[in-house]
Amino acid sequence: MRENNREYIKYLVRKEIPLSTVDETKRILSACSDLPDTLNNPVVTDEEKHGIIRQLFPEEMQQLIFSVCDDGAVGRLGEILDEYTELCIERQGSIRAVVRYVTPLTESQQEDMKAFIKEKFNREDVNIEYRCDPDIIGGFILNAGDFEYDKSYRTSLRLMRESLKNRAESSSDEESFADIGTDDSSKRASDIISVLKSEVDDFDRKSGVTETGYVTRLGDGIAMVHGMNHVMYGELVEFETGIRGIVQNIETKSVGIVLLGSDHGLTEGSTVIRTGKRAGIGVSDKLLGRVVDALGAPIDGLGSIRADDYFPIEREAPGVIERKSVSVPLQTGILAIDSMFPIGRGQRELIIGDRQTGKTSIAVDTIINQKGQDVICVYVAIGQKASTVAKVVNTLKTYGAMDYSIVVSASASDPAPFQYIAPYSGTAMAEYFMSKGKDVLIVYDDLSKHAVAYRAMSLLLHRPPGREAYPGDVFYLHSRLLERSSRLDDEHGGGSLTALPIIETLAGDVSAYIPTNVISITDGQIYLESELFFSGVRPAVNVGLSVSRVGGAAQTKAMKQVSGTLRIDLAQFKEMEIFTQFSSDLDPATTELLNHGHMLTELLKQPLYNPIPHSEQVVLLYGATHGFFDDVPVTGLRSFRENLMGYIKTFASDILRDIDEKKILDDDMCKRMEKVIRDFKS
Numbered sequence: 001m002r003e004n005n006r007e008y009i010k011y012l013v014r015k016e017i018p019l020s021t022v023d024e025t026k027r028i029l030s031a032c033s034d035l036p037d038t039l040n041n042p043v044v045t046d047e048e049k050h051g052i053i054r055q056l057f058p059e060e061m062q063q064l065i066f067s068v069c070d071d072g073a074v075g076r077l078g079e080i081l082d083e084y085t086e087l088c089i090e091r092q093g094s095i096r097a098v099v100r101y102v103t104p105l106t107e108s109q110q111e112d113m114k115a116f117i118k119e120k121f122n123r124e125d126v127n128i129e130y131r132c133d134p135d136i137i138g139g140f141i142l143n144a145g146d147f148e149y150d151k152s153y154r155t156s157l158r159l160m161r162e163s164l165k166n167r168a169e170s171s172s173d174e175e176s177f178a179d180i181g182t183d184d185s186s187k188r189a190s191d192i193i194s195v196l197k198s199e200v201d202d203f204d205r206k207s208g209v210t211e212t213g214y215v216t217r218l219g220d221g222i223a224m225v226h227g228m229n230h231v232m233y234g235e236l237v238e239f240e241t242g243i244r245g246i247v248q249n250i251e252t253k254s255v256g257i258v259l260l261g262s263d264h265g266l267t268e269g270s271t272v273i274r275t276g277k278r279a280g281i282g283v284s285d286k287l288l289g290r291v292v293d294a295l296g297a298p299i300d301g302l303g304s305i306r307a308d309d310y311f312p313i314e315r316e317a318p319g320v321i322e323r324k325s326v327s328v329p330l331q332t333g334i335l336a337i338d339s340m341f342p343i344g345r346g347q348r349e350l351i352i353g354d355r356q357t358g359k360t361s362i363a364v365d366t367i368i369n370q371k372g373q374d375v376i377c378v379y380v381a382i383g384q385k386a387s388t389v390a391k392v393v394n395t396l397k398t399y400g401a402m403d404y405s406i407v408v409s410a411s412a413s414d415p416a417p418f419q420y421i422a423p424y425s426g427t428a429m430a431e432y433f434m435s436k437g438k439d440v441l442i443v444y445d446d447l448s449k450h451a452v453a454y455r456a457m458s459l460l461l462h463r464p465p466g467r468e469a470y471p472g473d474v475f476y477l478h479s480r481l482l483e484r485s486s487r488l489d490d491e492h493g494g495g496s497l498t499a500l501p502i503i504e505t506l507a508g509d510v511s512a513y514i515p516t517n518v519i520s521i522t523d524g525q526i527y528l529e530s531e532l533f534f535s536g537v538r539p540a541v542n543v544g545l546s547v548s549r550v551g552g553a554a555q556t557k558a559m560k561q562v563s564g565t566l567r568i569d570l571a572q573f574k575e576m577e578i579f580t581q582f583s584s585d586l587d588p589a590t591t592e593l594l595n596h597g598h599m600l601t602e603l604l605k606q607p608l609y610n611p612i613p614h615s616e617q618v619v620l621l622y623g624a625t626h627g628f629f630d631d632v633p634v635t636g637l638r639s640f641r642e643n644l645m646g647y648i649k650t651f652a653s654d655i656l657r658d659i660d661e662k663k664i665l666d667d668d669m670c671k672r673m674e675k676v677i678r679d680f681k682s
Contacts, residue, residue: 008067008080012084015060017064021060022085026078036074039053040074098128098130101139102139105130211230215239223272225256228255231250233248235276237273239272248457258420260421278312278314281307292408294414294418311429313428322486322489329344329614331613333611334366336541339562346485350519351526352503353508353528353529359446359504360392363445371401378405378443379392379396379443380445381445382419382445382450383446385412406426419450434493437495440496444481447501475517544571558659570597605638615660623673647680651679652676
């Protein structure tokens with residue numbers, strides 16, 4: 001019983017209002033659909049409202065309705081009456097049932113029905129209402145308590161059709177009777193006849209028992225449903241209009257459900273049916289190269305996608321025993337990241353920064369760099385403009401990355417529930433490929449908008465708001481999502497799921513609520529700074545605030561050998577640059593340190609959608625850290641770098657090949673690199 005309805009129900013109990021009067025009041029409310037609006041209208045005077053109540057409602061109910069009207073709670077009147085009715089029925093030890101039929105039941109059948117309900121619900125007093133319903137074709141439907149016993153021909157025919165359709169789909173789609181021999185045709189025909197016979201024989205047994213409920217409040221993509229006492233959190237339910245919803249709130253007498261679609265056609269009193277299964281999506285290899293919505297339905301106009309399996313969107317993360325340590329690099333192709341903040345397969349690395357600082361560009365570059373690396377990529381766009389998602393898709397197509405990628409889009413125009421489930425749906429798709437032993441990369445762009453969508457949904461569900469109006473479980477919202485990223489051991493398939501969540505900050509405030517939450521969940525962060533971005537340093541990676549908690553374990557030995565002093569050199573340069581910005585007379589050692597720092601900063605600049613292969617990164621960093629580029633003017637370093645790599649690819653491509661194969665630098669390899677760099681410079 002809701003707390004704000006308690007006093008009204010106490011009044012009804014005290015006055016011992018009969019259920020017949022309550023039913024009459026409900027009928028009046030149902031017949032006068034605009035009555036609550038009239039009684040809530042501030043333009044209508046209290047005297048006029050009281051006159052309407054005296055004219056329409058039974059005398060026993062008038063005092064209650066006066067109070068409800070004065071308190072501005074007319075919209076809850078139906079809910080109050082329902083709760084009182086249920087309370088009376090419980091006190092009387094009776095149960096109400098509704099039987100819908102086409103052919104009227106005989107007296108003996110009615111007695112059998114009453115005996116069945118008494119035995120099933122252990123009640124002595126049974127009140128049965130009979131209604132003629134030609135739409136069910138034949139048979140009957142019994143609604144008793146929260147359960148629905150569907151013995152109608154309509155349901156039996158629907159189940160028969162679904163069974164035949166599933167059997168047809170299980171056979172080859174491409175075969176037809178015209179393409180096969182006579183023997184096969186006759187065999188196929190006999191198979192179909194036997195299937196039809198078995199379905200017809202089972203016709204009378206095709207019935208189900210479904211727990212049902214009815215809508216008591218509807219609006220803003222949220223439905224409050226009375227009944228379904230055994231429903232599970234996260235369960236998929238189906239409304240009478242065909243749209244589905246996910247159970248999010250479980251209260252004493254009702255459940256809160258978020259709608260996965262339009263509420264057109266739904267009203268208060270519409271029925272809801274349990275499906276008995278957790279919310280999930282259909283998955284298959286056919287998803288690769290496609291753009292889908294949060295429910296896995298295609299939105300790219302390239303036809304439907306046939307599902308091979310069903311994965312729940314919410315799934316328990318792999319346990320510690322199932323995991324393996326992160327030791328295989330996932331190359332981003334971005335020199336600054338692969339050298340200083342390496343990402344390993346199975347890691348969760350946060351990309352964080354203000355708006356328009358290149359966060360999505362880093363993720364897209366990483367996806368492009370996976371070409372030929374046998375990595376499946378999933379890009380989840382949450383709350384983005386549809387035009388922005390279209391640009392990302394077009395970029396991936398241009399660079400041939402859509403062949404191994406899936407784009408999941410829940411745009412800003414989609415309802416909050418779609419934006420809420422989008423990252424979970426994308427993770428379910430990624431887990432499908434991970435379960436097949438594949439390495440998968442998933443990008444969540446971005447989780448700030450995901451948290452905002454969850455906040456909107458939670459407030460509509462009347463959950464108590466906490467800090468910044470976010471619900472109390474907003475940390476768990478992201479932790480249960482990101483914990484699913486892992487690297488599995490060989491016994492469990494050996495696949496991996498690497499996550500790159502993106503968080504947008506306001507004015508560089510990394511200590512805000514959502515950023516600190518996600519920072520504490522992930523294994524490091526790449527912090528992009530607006531000041532660096534606008535000064536031309538792109539990617540605008542802040543070396544001081546960025547970190548990878550996996551570190552050298554996610555690098556090859558060759559990369560560790562050439563990048564070991566890079567962060568220290570850049571940190572010393574930044575510190576010295578601040579101290580010497582007002583000095584005019586510098587000693588040679590300081591000048592050399594500053595020149596080396598400027599060279600490294602310029603070297604780490606990288607154009608958009610231009611990832612650098614691992615072997616080329618090793619050569620460039622070796623040359624930079626061993627002083628071969630210090631005498632090159634900073635303004636000409638980019639062209640020098642491009643020409644050097646072109647020269648090596650033409651005259652010393654064996655060096656790049658050996659680095660990729662051996663992944664370690666020996667003395668001979670170092671001498672060969674030094675020689676080719678000197679030859680090029682000379």
